[in-house]
Amino acid sequence: KYDVDDKKILGEIALDVFKAPSGVFVTEDMEVYVADPGADSVFRISPKGELLETFLKPTEIAFGNTPFKPAKIAVDSKKNMYIIGEGVLNGIIQLSNGGKFLGYFATNKVKLNFVQEMQDLFFTDAQKKNVQSRLPITITNVMVDSENIVYSTTIGSNADNRVAKHNTAGRNVFDASLFAPTDLSDVYVDSRGIIYTSSLNGTIWVYSNDGYFIHAFGGKNPNEAIAGLFSSLDAIAVDANGKIWAADATTSYIQGFEPTAYSILIYDAIDAFNGGEYATSEEKWDAVLKKNQMLRIAHDSLGKIYLYTERYEAAMKHLKISNNKSFYSQAFWEVRNIVIQRHVSTFILALIAIWIFTKLIKRLDKKRGILEPLKxxxxxxxxxxxxxxxxxxxxxxxxxxxxxxxxxxxxxxxxxxxxxxxxxxxxxxxxxxxxxxxxxxxxxxxxxxxxxxxxxxxxxxxxxxxxxxxxxxxxxxxxxxxxxxxxxxxxxxxxxxxxxxxxxxxxxxxxxxxxxxxxxxxxxxxxxxxxxxxxxxxxxxxxxxxxxxxxxxxxxxxxxxxxxxxxxxxxxxxxxxxxxxxxxxxxxxxxx
Structure with missing residues (x-):
């Protein structure tokens, strides 16, 4: 337990029941949940470091013979637990506050490549038994924010849910094309809804609450302990001041990163936008674009602000840069509607004039043959x-x-x-x-x-x-x-x-x-x-x-x-x- 303000270690939790703890989560009332795959258990610990409860393998029939080796854990406000288990392919294990098995949450689907699809199409049942088994990509980490929204990360080049924000049904509300690395190890969401993820190659990735990529920093250095670089970035957390804490599993170092003025400006702009303070948000996004003209989230937010404030042509400009076709369509519809209303009478008069001109030319051609040379x-x-x-x-x-x-x-x-x-x-x-x-x-x-x-x-x-x-x-x-x-x-x-x-x-x-x-x-x-x-x-x-x-x-x-x-x-x-x-x-x- 570390005080980030005084920079002092306040205490350690070292219980005899620990075997190989690998996941930890702290609730709002400062209770600590520890996932220990070595002990096949989840431990609930008081703020004073006392063991309150031990959760063993669920006994419900629905859980069956599934192994219970909790590796990562997150807990919502009702003390329901979301557990990543080693060797569990069915999704996130969901337990009640009493340890009752509630079901699997947010299962990754099996994604077949071209060769596997061809095998399914042409192979016989006997041949299919001899091919390599198709298993869903496992989820690597889980997080529950202050609003009980569940987030997860997945490793793999074929994963559509590398960074996922789940609804109550477990479905990912983010776009599958969300820009993310293939080796994500952890996810954390701060009080603003800003999403922080870590990758094993030492890079920290930051996203808005809507899943827009903001920026990334860090890097890999497997040989030396250098500030800002990691041998293997395994875990990440953010304190109330917005400072990022990142743990290196190989060197056992924890590094801290203060948010820059540029980052704070972006986060403030997002806050103002989400709060409906469009004038303030617009001002801040304009300031952001002066520092980075091609930041997609800035153009997207400005486009939405202009749309909501009925400045449709400006909205189209920014939404096109951000490639937000859905909102661009709304802005274009408004612009087109305005043009039609302004020029509908002119358009009708032009059609009438063309019709009259055509009739006149036909009559003159019939009498004098003026179109004969052309024919x-x-x-x-x-x-x-x-x-x-x-x-x-x-x-x-x-x-x-x-x-x-x-x-x-x-x-x-x-x-x-x-x-x-x-x-x-x-x-x-x-x-x-x-x-x-x-x-x-x-x-x-x-x-x-x-x-x-x-x-x-x-x-x-x-x-x-x-x-x-x-x-x-x-x-x-x-x-x-x-x-x-x-x-x-x-x-x-x-x-x-x-x-x-x-x-x-x-x-x-x-x-x-x-x-x-x-x-x-x-x-x-x-x-x-x-x-x-x-x-x-x-x-x-x-x-x-x-x-x-x-x-x-x-x-x-x-x-x-x-x-x-x-x-x-x-x-x-x-x-x-x-x-x-x-x-x-x-x-x-x-x-x-």
Whole structure:
């Protein structure tokens, strides 16, 4: 027991019942709970250091044969205990204040990688028994704050709940994409709701009460005891003055860290925001941005403040920087509503003017033929073979069956025309991928792998054409590879139109209209699918049922080939490393 103000040790708790204590929690009335996996017990100790109660393995049937080796512990205001047990995979053990087993809390789910998913898909029951068992990732530590909210940390690269804030049902309310290291060892929450976590590599990570990353500091030095660095950072706590205390399990040192003026400014801004003091919070966040212009939580908080105070355009600016699309949608809806209200009359007058102008031009053209030069020029351009073949794609919107017949007989359409349609489709696909509005964007352009995008688009088309050619070759299809190639590209007109529409509307729609985006996308895909089925019917002389079956079989082969390619790519690096080791070994033996 250490007095942080006087910097004196006030006493020690050294009970004979202790075997290997590894977890400790102090309640508001200064009672001490100690988790001891060596003694298979949890000890409740008075403020004077006297043993009050010992909690052994629960006797309830529901607990069964589960081992009871408490490693970490946290206690809520009702003295209910939350225990991390060694070898327990079902979650946090929850005991009542009398030691009765209440159940498991906040269980981590088993997360399968690609290889394991393929094993589940293709392996027999006998083969599945021989594969390595799939166990959930264990929770490493637990904390209960002054409001009885439970927090936990999890180690592992596949863990979605590395830092978790649990609701009463045990579910994590934080976003799974929360920025956190893979080796978290402890978590602590201060009276403000600021979350502090420690990682085994010696770094301390700090988050807001909403799970926004604020900053991190520290580092690893396994060889020497250097201030600010750790050999193995195992535990962390924060006192009433905001000072962080961090324990090194290897060196047995405890280091203290005073909050900087920058940190205090952030914490004060968070407090003011949570208290609804938006003017004060705005002032403090502005001061924070002068010190760090790219702090995400600062932009996010300012964006929300501007939204709540009806400064919507400023809110959009900051929320876009913080990538908060949900609140950005709300601000954009308000801005769009204001623009519509201001300019609705102008918009209606413009539509009326366009309608009148169109009628006038048609009447003048009927009397004096003022559009004849333009029509002749259009007919001349359309008379060019490759232009007519390119524009032939629009015929498939109105008369798909007749158009596929003309394509099959060679009356219209060509390889060049279909290639130009493919290039157009890729250009619109690429523009849709990188040019959508912020709310519907796929992410920053710099994070997009364009090699994957290009290979995915053209690879998908060529893969379908190839697999369908192979399938229809053994199903008495009369069309050749080239016929399927042309048919496929002339069929994707609805998809091209759908992608173009979605890209344009993504700059105008909020999340409230997202269902319209989904409907357009669905219609475009279904329409294109219908075109492909009609095209296969015509070029192969198939019935509707046979055409549909050929598409389904082709899709199955496409999935199979994609899986094989992915497995080869995943194993390719391992095969390369294997041969590299062999070659190095041969060279080393040859040069001895």
């Amino acid at each position: 002749r020029w259009g007919s001349k351009i359309k008379g060019i073979k490759w232009v007519d073949d390119y524009l032939f794609v629009f015929s498939f919107f109105r008369h798909p069956i007749d158009s596929f017949y003309d394509l099959k007989k060679g009356k219209r359409g060509s390889y060049l025309g279909s290639a130009l349609i493919g290039i157009t489709a890729f250009a619109i696909f690429l523009h849709s991928y990188i040019g959508r509005g912020f709310l519907y964007s796929y992410g920053p352009i710099e994070d997009i792998d364009f090699n994957v995008v290009i290979m995915s688009f053209f690879g998908l088309i060529l893969l379908f054409v190839t697999t369908n050619y192979l399938v229809t070759s053994i199903k008495d299809g009369t069309g050749g590879f080239g016929d399927i190639f042309k048919m496929t590209l002339y069929s994707i007109g609805p998809w091209i139109l759908g992608m173009l529409s979605i890209t344009i509307l993504s700059h105008l729609f909020t999340y409230n209209e997202s269902f319209l985006i989904e409907i357009i996308h669905l219609i475009a895909i279904l329409w294109t699918g219908v075109n492909i089925i009609l095209g296969l019917q015509e070029i192969h002389n198939y019935s509707t049922r046979t055409a549909i079956s050929s598409v389904i079989i082709s899709a199955g082969f496409m999935i199979l080939i994609a899986i094989i390619v992915m497995i080869v790519l995943l194993m390719g690096e391992q095969v390369f490393d294997f041969f590299e080791v062999i070659i190095r070994e041969v060279i080393r033996n040859a040069t001895r």
